[in-house]
Amino acid sequence: MTLTVCFDALGTCFTLEQVTDAVDETFGDRLRAVGFGSKGFVMDWFHSCQRDYTYLSLSSPPPPPIAKLLTTSLPIHLSTALNISPSSLPSLENITDRLSSLVPAPTLPETFSHLHKKRAKLIIVTNGSKSTTEGYASQAGIKGMVEKVLSCDDIGLAKPHKEVYEAALKAVGEVERGREGERWFVAAHLWDLAAAKKAGFKTALVINDIPATALHGQDQHLDAWYELYGGRPDLVGSSLLELAQGITEDQARRLASV
Structure with missing residues (x-):
């Protein structure tokens, strides 16, 4: 058989362990100051993208690659969490680059x-x-x-x-x-x-x-x-x-x- x-x-x-580490290195103190932990933030961002990947698959297939959803939405999620403009954020490549490894x-x-x-x-x-x-x-x-x-x-x-x-x-x-x-x-x-x-x-x-x-x-x-x-x-x-x-x-x- x-x-x-x-x-x-x-x-x-x-796992997203290294991504969480990168978020913590750059934004950990600022996230904790507004009541977020880095792991909780990353899980919320990731699960939101998984959800939207499926929603876009339902509404307008084929959906964009999930990596594009993750990288495009990260500034928006950080902006919402920190109550700042997305354009005021530093480069996020140290975080998004880790999605490939x-x-x-x-x-x-x-x-x-x-x-x-x-x-x-x-x-x-x-x-x-x-x-x-x-x-x-x-x-x-x-x-x-x-x-x-x-x-x-x-x-x-x-x-x-x-x-x-x-x-x-x-x-x-x-x-x-x-x-x-x-x-x-x-x-x-x-x-x-x-x-x-x-x-x-x-x-x-x-x-x-x-x-x-x-x-x-x-x-x-x-x-x-x-x-x-x-x-x-x-x-x-x-x-x-x-x-x-x-x-x-x-x-x-x-x-x-x-």
Whole structure:
């Protein structure tokens, strides 16, 4: 039985840690003076751009590249946060340049190595550009283990449009080479997994900001949150490696029962 695992890129495989550091170096004191933390500011900016990328995909497809949304909107977000004119800001290149070299999420290399050793086929499905994502993968040392990078830029629609997941299934079929097997989708966003589940994927959610004891126990707030997105994913973990191990253990159990 073949195993293919699709991964979201932005916020799942690759983090904005260095971007946050750059914002903090230049604007940290000023942001804190008006009640913002640098991480909170970056997350708000990033999630706003993800939202607008999808909204533009709905209203006037194809949407512009998400990198353009990020770089164009940064002065506006800083202007709003600091209550100053965008034109009064210094150069932001020290921040925007880091968008092209996002760092790997914790355990990413070990995750891909584990799955690769188990002969899983690995695909990255991203709102970002193909070339930039391939660059991230190369810098993280995982590019040689990735069968394909599927970019929404090439599809002409943003996630969570169903066409993106249909394209992902087509890519999975190509790497399976006629041997249909287990198909997983891994992300740090429930909305992404809800769409992937609807398309037929098994789903795995990584959450590294909530204590592992809460993730693996009973928590009414988490349960209510999952329910909004169609129910708890098949796997939930606090690291990508934990999910990868859970995926291969699930496959081993299935093979043993055949």
